[in-house]
Amino acid sequence: MIQIRGLRKIYGSVVALDGLDLDVAEGEMFGLLGPNGAGKTTTIGVLTTRVKATAGTAHVAGCDVTSESVAARARIGVVPQRPNPDRGLTVRENLVFHATYFGIPRAEASHRADALLERLGIADKRDAKVDELSGGQQQRMMIARALTHEPRVLFLDEPTVGLDPQARLGLREILRDLHTQGRTVVMTTHYMEEADQLCDRVAIVDRGKLLACDTPAALRAQAPGETIVEVTFDRELAADAPEIAGVTRTESRGTVLRAYAPSAAAAIPALFAFAESRGYAVRDIQIARPSLETLFISLTGRKLA
Amino acid sequence: MNARVFGALLLRDAVVAKREIAGIIIRTMMQPVLFVIVFGLLLPRMGMIPRGYNTTMLPGIAALCLTMASIWSVTMPLIADFGMTKEIEDRLLAPVPIELIAIQKVFSGIVQGAIAVVFVLPAARLLMGPVPGLTLQNLPLLFLIVILGGAVFSAFGLFLGTALQPQHISLMMQVIFAPMIMFGCAYYPWRGLDHFPVLKYAVLINPLVYISEGMRAALTPGVDHMPLPAILGALIALTVGLMWLGLRGFRRRAIG
Numbered sequence: 001m002i003q004i005r006g007l008r009k010i011y012g013s014v015v016a017l018d019g020l021d022l023d024v025a026e027g028e029m030f031g032l033l034g035p036n037g038a039g040k041t042t043t044i045g046v047l048t049t050r051v052k053a054t055a056g057t058a059h060v061a062g063c064d065v066t067s068e069s070v071a072a073r074a075r076i077g078v079v080p081q082r083p084n085p086d087r088g089l090t091v092r093e094n095l096v097f098h099a100t101y102f103g104i105p106r107a108e109a110s111h112r113a114d115a116l117l118e119r120l121g122i123a124d125k126r127d128a129k130v131d132e133l134s135g136g137q138q139q140r141m142m143i144a145r146a147l148t149h150e151p152r153v154l155f156l157d158e159p160t161v162g163l164d165p166q167a168r169l170g171l172r173e174i175l176r177d178l179h180t181q182g183r184t185v186v187m188t189t190h191y192m193e194e195a196d197q198l199c200d201r202v203a204i205v206d207r208g209k210l211l212a213c214d215t216p217a218a219l220r221a222q223a224p225g226e227t228i229v230e231v232t233f234d235r236e237l238a239a240d241a242p243e244i245a246g247v248t249r250t251e252s253r254g255t256v257l258r259a260y261a262p263s264a265a266a267a268i269p270a271l272f273a274f275a276e277s278r279g280y281a282v283r284d285i286q287i288a289r290p291s292l293e294t295l296f297i298s299l300t301g302r303k304l305a
Numbered sequence: 306m307n308a309r310v311f312g313a314l315l316l317r318d319a320v321v322a323k324r325e326i327a328g329i330i331i332r333t334m335m336q337p338v339l340f341v342i343v344f345g346l347l348l349p350r351m352g353m354i355p356r357g358y359n360t361t362m363l364p365g366i367a368a369l370c371l372t373m374a375s376i377w378s379v380t381m382p383l384i385a386d387f388g389m390t391k392e393i394e395d396r397l398l399a400p401v402p403i404e405l406i407a408i409q410k411v412f413s414g415i416v417q418g419a420i421a422v423v424f425v426l427p428a429a430r431l432l433m434g435p436v437p438g439l440t441l442q443n444l445p446l447l448f449l450i451v452i453l454g455g456a457v458f459s460a461f462g463l464f465l466g467t468a469l470q471p472q473h474i475s476l477m478m479q480v481i482f483a484p485m486i487m488f489g490c491a492y493y494p495w496r497g498l499d500h501f502p503v504l505k506y507a508v509l510i511n512p513l514v515y516i517s518e519g520m521r522a523a524l525t526p527g528v529d530h531m532p533l534p535a536i537l538g539a540l541i542a543l544t545v546g547l548m549w550l551g552l553r554g555f556r557r558r559a560i561g
Contacts, residue, residue, distance in 0.1 A: 050397065051561040074400035084391040088321035094395075097320075100313035101399035103306050145395065 001026040001153055001184045002047065007056035009042050009208070016042040018208035019056070024153075024186060024201075029179040031199035032188040033292065039208040040188035041081060044157050047186070048078045061152045074102065077146030081157040083138040085130040091141055092117065092126040095148050102149035109148065116144040120174060136167025143174060154178065156187040160194060172198060192292045196220075204296060211299045216292065223295035227264045231257045231271050232284040242278075246270045255283070264289075310401045311409055317396075318413040322378070333374040333421050336486075337366045338428065344492070345433035359436045360528055364520030365491030366429050367422050371451060372489075372513055374421035375458035376465070379414040383466025384474060387558045397559050407463055407555040411548070414459025419451050438527045446533075450519035453540040457512045460544055463551030467558045489513025494521060496529045512547075515539045 002024035009017040017039045024030045032040045045051030046058050049069040058065045063072035086094050092113050099109035117123040120140040125133055133141060139159060146154060159175070160168045175198055179185055189195050195202045196216045203213040212219055226248060237252045244250065246266035247259045261267035264287050275282050322329060345362055348354040386393035396406050430436060441447075469477055488508045490498075495518050498505035508514050518531040519540065530536075 045561060048398065050394075050559070070400050070402060073398055076398075078394075078398055080391070080394060082391065084394050086317070086321075086392050086395065087390065088324060088392075089317070093320070097313065097317050098395050100316075101310055101396060101401075103309050103400070 001028070001061060002030075002186065003057075003059045004043070004047075005057050007043070007046060007058055008054045009039075009046065009051060010054045016208055017046070017053070017056075020205070020208065020210055022203055022210060022213065024184065026184055027182045029175070029185045029198060029200045030187070031195035031202040032186065032205055033190065033192070033195045033202050033296070034188075034205040035190055037207075038205045040190075040205060041157055042208075043205070044078075044155050044186070044188060048076055048155055049073055074149075075152045077149065077151035077154045079139070079142045079146050079154070079156040079159055081161065083135075083142050085138060085141060085145070087130050090127050090129060091122065091133065094130065094141060095145050098145045099148040104149060112148050112150075113144075116147055117141075120144045121170075134167070136163050136170060139163060139167070139171060140174065143171075143178075147178075151183075153184045153186065156185065158188055158190070160189070160191065192296070196292055202292065204292070204299060206299070212295065219292055219295055220289065223291060226260050226262045227267075228288040229259045229261055229264055229267050229271060230286040230288070231259070231275070231282055233257065233275065233280040234283055235280065237280075238278075242274060244270050244274050307401050307405055310399055311405060311412075314396060314399075314406065314409040315413060315416075318409075322417065329374070329378070329417070330424075332377060333370055334425060334428075336373075337369050337425060338432075340492075341366055341429045341432050345429065357437060359433045360438045360525050361494055361497075361521075362492060363426075363429055363433065363436050363439060364524045365489075365493075365517045367426055367524065368454065368513060368517040368520045369486065369489070369491045370421040370425040371418040371454050372458040372516060375414040375418035375455045376462040378417040379410050379459045379462030380466040380469075380477075381474075383410070383463070384469055384471055387467065388469075388471040403556060403559050404552055406559070407552055411456065411459040411463055411551070414462055415452060415455035418455035418458065422451050436525075438525045440524065440526065443523045443526060447520075447523035449537075450516065450523050450540075453537070453544060454516035454519065456544045457516070457540055457547060460547035460551050461512065464547055464554055467551065467554030485511055485513055490517040494518070494528060495531050509539075512540075512543050515543070 002022065004020055004022040007017050007020040020039070020043065032043060034040050042051055046053050047060055047065060049065050049072050052066065060072050061075040063075065065072050086097065089097060095113035095116060096106065096109045099112055100106060117126050120143060122137050122140050122144070125137060130138065160171050163171060172194070175185065175187070199216060201213065201215055202219060204211045204219070212222065233255050236255055237257055242250060244259065246263070247261045247270060249260050251258045259267055259271060268285070272282065344354060345359050349356045349358065397403065399406070465477065489511050490508065491513060495505070495514060498508065515536045519536045521528055521530040522533050522536060
């Protein structure tokens with residue numbers, strides 16, 4: 001559905017995209033993960049025909065985004081980073097007019113608008129002015145608007161940024177719902193858990209380059225180091241880092257011992273045995289599996305957000 | 306497809322304009338109507354201005370309303386859209402050439418300019434009382450001047466709207482609009498500048514001059530005005546030139 005080859009974009013002296021290659025299959029929910037300035041928005045810009053690449057090619061739904069930009073636009077829906085509704089129009093008119101910009105007759109456009117507003121749970125706001133909507137409702141409206149012309153690929157640029165936790169959860173439900181209907185969805189995010197929970201595959205980008213691309217599970221498996229088992233004891237630990245069977249290395253700070261281990265199942269009994277031998281009581285125990293975050297840090301040397 | 310989308314874009318502008326009608330009327334008509342009241346009604350009755358001044362002023366007022374309505378309707382939304390709200394982006398995603406969106410804006414500006422003329426001419430005539438030499442015999446020419454004048458200023462609006470940032474708006478009013486209005490031969494005929502030869506030729510860079518003179522040719526042909534071929538030639542050349550600049554600016558802002 002999407003092929004990107006050697007994509008470069010240079011703004012003055014800033015290299016936004018530095019030879020990016022990517023493929024997204026039909027029906028896939030694909031995540032572009034990276035910190036601010038990674039090139040995610042520029043990538044979406046090129047794929048949605050709004051940014052002209054300096055070099056390289058990009059095809060969306062069989063159309064070259066540069067030489068066949070008009071045909072490409074007919075096949076895509078875009079939800080931008082910042083909601084940009086037409087404030088001169090009502091919620092419903094936003095959807096209806098958007099559909100007519102795609103050549104859809106008005107009656108059909110109205111029908112689709114009503115169905116989408118219903119589906120996204122903002123039907124009661126149909127005649128409201130856009131400014132009367134909350135942030136979450138505006139974002140829902142933006143998604144509904146992007147769907148009115150039934151695009152083959154939906155692009156969402158940081159769709160949940162700036163939303164309260166409840167609205168964010170609601171939006172994730174909507175995205176899952178879109179995905180189960182078989183639509184190709186490409187979203188950018190800098191929230192690890194969002195990419196992890198929603199996407200079939202995730203591309204990790206930084207400074208315009210692709211660092212890794214795989215399923216979230218496979219990426220997690222690539223994460224360096226191991227499961228982290230954090231044990232809190234009843235009193236401060238001795239300064240030396242203890243040797244514990246089944247644990248690769250340990251760090252201790254105050255009453256907390258952090259153990260890096262290939263397997264939590266093997267490490268936990270050993271940690272209890274260690275506690276018993278030294279006379280500590282275990283107050284709390286937490287297990288952190290290898291995450292995209294730990295992979296990201298190892299790939300880029302910096303944190304995501 | 307393109308024609309259908311063009312129609313949808315026009316309808317969108319019409320719906321939005323209808324909702325903002327009070328604001329549109331105030332910003333395009335306020336100054337000319339106040340001017341008509343002072344210079345067309347009060348001062349002639351006080352005997353401070355000869356009554357014949359109405360003949361000079363009426364076509365100029367029509368020209369001014371046309372140009373202000375056209376340029377405002379294109380420039381202000383574009384400055385806001387590109388500079389702040391990004392509202393135009395959903396239209397830029399329509400499956401039509403980007404230039405069509407710009408051309409539609411210009412078309413919309415011409416329509417708004419024409420509507421302004423339709424409103425202001427009877428209103429001004431009513432306020433001023435009889436205007437010696439006024440005729441509506443040249444309606445085709447009037448129509449042509451309205452279309453060309455609207456096109457010049459809508460294209461100018463396209464250029465300004467894509468070239469300026471929101472913080473430039475007040476500067477634009479002072480540096481571009483104010484001298485353009487004062488030296489646009491709206492309040493005096495171009496021939497009147499015969500006594501000021503430098504000024505007479507300097508004002509020729511001002512597109513409003515040709516529209517004011519064109520309105521005189523159409524509405525008060527008995528009054529001495531610039532030759533019609535010069536007026537039409539200048540308006541066509543200005544439309545082409547400003548449209549070229551405007552489209553170039555639009556492409557630059559629309560595609561990064």
